[in-house]
Amino acid sequence: MKALRPAIIFIFAATTLHAQNDLLGELSKLDSNSSAPVQATFKSTRIINGHSVETVKKNHMDFRISHRFGRLNSGSYELYGLDQATLRLGFEYGLTDDLMIGAGRSTEQKAFDFFGKYRLIKQSTGAKEIPVSVTLFGSAAIRTVRPVTEEELARSFQNKLTYVYQALIARKFSERLSLQITPTYLYRNLPDLEGDKRGLFSLGLGGRLKLSKRVSVNAEYFWAARDKNSTLPYYDSMALGVDIDTGGHVFQLHFTNSLGMIEKQFIGETTGSWGKGDVHYGFNISRTFSFDKKSKRTK
Amino acid sequence: MKHHIVLSMIFFIVLSGVSEITFAQGGMFAAATGNTTFSSETPMENINAENKKTQVLLNTATNELAIRMNMRDFVFPNKLMQEHFNENYIESDKYPNGTFSGKLDQAIDYSKDGTYDASATGSFTIHGVSKTRTIKGKMKIEGGKINLTSNFEVALTDHKIDVPQIVFVKIAQSIKVKAEYTLSPYKK
Numbered sequence: 001m002k003a004l005r006p007a008i009i010f011i012f013a014a015t016t017l018h019a020q021n022d023l024l025g026e027l028s029k030l031d032s033n034s035s036a037p038v039q040a041t042f043k044s045t046r047i048i049n050g051h052s053v054e055t056v057k058k059n060h061m062d063f064r065i066s067h068r069f070g071r072l073n074s075g076s077y078e079l080y081g082l083d084q085a086t087l088r089l090g091f092e093y094g095l096t097d098d099l100m101i102g103a104g105r106s107t108e109q110k111a112f113d114f115f116g117k118y119r120l121i122k123q124s125t126g127a128k129e130i131p132v133s134v135t136l137f138g139s140a141a142i143r144t145v146r147p148v149t150e151e152e153l154a155r156s157f158q159n160k161l162t163y164v165y166q167a168l169i170a171r172k173f174s175e176r177l178s179l180q181i182t183p184t185y186l187y188r189n190l191p192d193l194e195g196d197k198r199g200l201f202s203l204g205l206g207g208r209l210k211l212s213k214r215v216s217v218n219a220e221y222f223w224a225a226r227d228k229n230s231t232l233p234y235y236d237s238m239a240l241g242v243d244i245d246t247g248g249h250v251f252q253l254h255f256t257n258s259l260g261m262i263e264k265q266f267i268g269e270t271t272g273s274w275g276k277g278d279v280h281y282g283f284n285i286s287r288t289f290s291f292d293k294k295s296k297r298t299k
Numbered sequence: 300m301k302h303h304i305v306l307s308m309i310f311f312i313v314l315s316g317v318s319e320i321t322f323a324q325g326g327m328f329a330a331a332t333g334n335t336t337f338s339s340e341t342p343m344e345n346i347n348a349e350n351k352k353t354q355v356l357l358n359t360a361t362n363e364l365a366i367r368m369n370m371r372d373f374v375f376p377n378k379l380m381q382e383h384f385n386e387n388y389i390e391s392d393k394y395p396n397g398t399f400s401g402k403l404d405q406a407i408d409y410s411k412d413g414t415y416d417a418s419a420t421g422s423f424t425i426h427g428v429s430k431t432r433t434i435k436g437k438m439k440i441e442g443g444k445i446n447l448t449s450n451f452e453v454a455l456t457d458h459k460i461d462v463p464q465i466v467f468v469k470i471a472q473s474i475k476v477k478a479e480y481t482l483s484p485y486k487k
Contacts, residue, residue: 023356023365024400030329030354036371040386057378097378175392213387214463247383290377 035126041133041172042180044250044286045092045100045117047206048220048239049258049266050182053135053170055119056094059291064090064104066261066284073277081281088261106262113262115139115164123171137166141264159190164263166204179207184222186268196232201225202267214245218254222267235273237266252284326359326409327485328445334479335368337453343469346380348373355480357445362403364419366480370397388460394427399434407438414439417447428458436478445482452476 042052045062056062066088070081078084085107092102098119105112121134143160147153163186170180182204191198206220222237241254257272257279258265272278333353339346353368370391375381385391401421417438422429436449452473455462462470 022400023358023363024367024398027354027356027365027367040382060378245383247387248379288377288379290379292376 035124035128035130037122037124038133038172041123041170041178042208043216043243043245044252044284046252046284046286047180047208048218048241048252048254048284049237049256049261050204050206050220050222050263051117051135051137051166051168052180052206053119053133053168055098055100055117055135056092056288058094058097060094061289061291062090062092062102063287063289064088064092064284066090066282068256068259068261068280068282070280071272071277072255072279072281086259086261104262106260106265108260108265109143110145111141111143111262111265113139113141113264132169132171135168135170137164137168139164139263141262155190161189162264162268163187164267166263176210177207179205181205182222184263184267186264188264188268192269193232195230196234200268204267208243216243217241218243218252224267233271234268235270237270238274248287250284250286252286254282254284255279256282328355328357328359328482329485330355330480331444331483332479332481333366333368335476337373337474337476339471339474341469341471346375346377346470348375348381348384350374353478353480355447355482356485357403357447357482359407359409359445362406364399364401364403364421366399366478368397369395370425371395388462389426394425397425399423404433407440409440409445412441425453426458426460430457443484447478447480447482449478450475451478 040054042054045052045054045056068086070078070084072080074081074084088104088106088108090102090104092100094100100117101115102117103112103114115138117135117137119133119135121130121132123133124130141162141164147155165185165187167183168180169182170178172178184202184204186200186202188196188198188200202222202224204220204222206218208216208218210216218239218241220237220239224234224236226232226234235257237256237258239254239256239258241252241256244251244253256266257274258270259272259280260266260269272280330353333351333355335350335353337348350368350373352372353366355367356365357363370389371385373381373384375384399419399421401419404418404420405415407415407417415438416435418433418435420433421431423432423434424430434449434451436447436451439446439448452475454473455470456472462472
């Protein structure tokens, strides 16, 4: 009898195996084990000031209104900065699901900016696992503020232009945590201040931590590779904020020491210092519209 | 002792072989095309999505029916809505599939062409919450193919799908689902 026991176990195992062999189990076997891209690494195409790996999807337009107020330490007369507002309006459009273009106009320096952004690699799970997402970003900006000083008058068209190149590398570590590292190269045909170099390397770090399905805390830091002995009045840009996603709109509320909202300004020309309280309250509002023909279909 | 193990293994192999044969002989039909669409209709906004990759198996010998879909395969015209559907409502990372597993309530003569009213009772699962439901529909048999269609509703609260107050996009409390599956003989 004892010798029979393994046989009994085997038969038992065989029958239980077959009990699981139902139709639904059969269907799950049909599942293509293809890899699935990870969605929503960030809620918006910006972490705070800087771009995130996300792009606007095909035939969708993202209308962005961004504000930065004056400095918190400017006192009650200026209502702690709220009397002074600078703005960037942006229209950003998805040509494909991975390629987007955008244009914006900033109050600061009356600058126009134009950019292209391409999602090169998508973080994926499944058969073919890819650990990170990589997006390439390039932009050109031109200042159109009327020249006043002699120095400004002497600026040629060429010398009003600046260029930015970035590789955005991000990973969604979990449902809640996403981190991004952003190597950046900034090139100014003519830097604003004497003694500043045309080219500037920078490394950005950013991330988000979701507090709930629709609210996340975001942080961002851009370290700029300036000379240690530099006497330029520039600081690294740092920002802390909250994203609130209401479905259709994303509200981003934040504090930052940068006034400008385009790379050349917040990476290259941040004059505020957190230590001195030169902090600006600001917000970005993003509204996405779908121009997909199918969305007009009522049924 | 060893003999018994070998014997039982042979027995197991034979047994599984036999059941594979009966499985195939049972008259298995699988979806060649499986379209599942749903719509949320409110006076403010209509939202539609379509899943063209729904998988269906029907065993005509036992009347068993199984339906399975990957929730990520629902395509929305508005990609932001699609992202919200996956991230905030269905939570497709946690609950990747929607399934139905049950039996047809009527005895159907599959050898005759025709259109029949049919219903299936079984376990309907989305967002990780199962409900026993009887879903009505139509079955059309034509030229060795079986066409299944059904219209039914799914109440969000039945499956613990939350719609927060803050959301500006209006979402119906009851979602209309339309299923259309064409089945042909299943080849492994």
